[in-house]
Amino acid sequence: MRALIAAAIGLAVALALTLTITAIGAPAGETSPEPLLTTVPEHP
Template sequence: MRALVAAAIGLAAAVLLVLAVAAIGVPEGSTSPKPLLTTAPAAPGQ
């Protein structure tokens, strides 16, 4: 029974958090026009 109450409280907190973020609005942002260039490390022994 305690697990059910804890799950209900957690679900209610998650829903409230989503509603709060929706009410405040998502922060403005943009993606970088440049791609992230990454290189793989050299294999050992080469």
Template sequence: MRALIAAAAGLAAALALVLTITAIGAPPGETSPEPLLTTVPKHP
């Protein structure tokens, strides 16, 4: 029973964190038009 209560408390805390971040919103700014590099460039 304690495990169920602990799991419920953890889930409630995680949900509260997600809702808080959603309410605050994304920071202002612009995204870069250049794509991100996903591999290391090869040097000759």
């Protein structure tokens, strides 16, 4: 019985962690202030 409880705890934490990480996701950020180029950038 204790083994089952331990396994259930492990599974629940894995599920909770995965759901939380995917729900948070990555922030969208902001639109770059860089312009759409109408000049040819130089070779670096």
